[in-house]
Amino acid sequence: MHLRLLRYFTTLAREGHFARAADACGITQPTLSAGIAALEEQFGRRLVARDRRYIGLTPEGQAMLPWAQQIVAVFDGMAHAMEAMAGPIRGEFRLGVIPAALPAVGHVARALLDLHPELSLSVRSMTSREIERGLGGFELDAGLTYLDHEPPADMLTAALYAEHYIFLARADGGFAGRTNIGWAEAARADLCLLHQGMQNRRILDARIAERGLALHPRATADSYVTLLAMVQAGGFATIMPDSYLALLPGLDWARVLPFDDATPASRIGLIVPNRSPIGPLAGAALAIARKVKLPPGFDV
16 A cells, blocks of 8 residues: 555545645646545545545545544654754644634744744644644644633643733724723624634633623624724724734724723643654644743733
8 A cells, every 4th residue: 555545535535625635735636536546446445435526535434534644644754753863854834723823823933934944834724623623633733722711632732822802993983082891881882703613702702601791793704804804894893812913003993992801811822732752843833832932912
């Protein structure tokens, strides 16, 4: 059995599309299809359901997938370990980041690439649950996510900073002269928020419920860029992490208000799977996260 066939198989399972999988593998679609067929012939089982297009994995394919992912990951880990002995770490570092942590990712990325200049970095904006699945399935090398709420199981962690909530509205939205805001008043505003599939929103809902309140947003989204655009257009306000303030200097259209009854801070940090031996990429990320200095605006 050739390792490349397992790569074809795991990539197809990840991409869910023959053409995208072939492109990710750097081969043609007929080559990918022939490789999957050869793998199926070796095992004597149909692994992929298809009818001119990818439908999904068969039960046999689903049973095989975690083993195939582990075999590919072990081989890659061996290769990285040997490369690290001979010189600088090379390859692609795959980092999953929750939207709330995106303001910090540039500082972590810069520190990582400065120390390991032969690495390239692929950053993916993902939910916390997607990050956990990606790490478990060997599709990510590390993640930036919440450490204390719905903590991912069996992970090594390095705390980076703690976030607090702020209220953001248009400067002409009726909050002129205000220096803070209460939770009850914020809950009554025409809010746009992250949807409940995002962990930040689930934490926010829990904090609100502790105060006997509930949030009923007029609109939801999966990114803060979208929320900011909706607030800027008028008619909406939002609640978001204070870490985004570092990316929003000089916005004359915005009014930012802290809450007069601040909720407990939520720690955000880097996570990697607790595996032995730990791979060079995961080890490098942990070492960076444990010593990187974030600029003012990121509470520790």
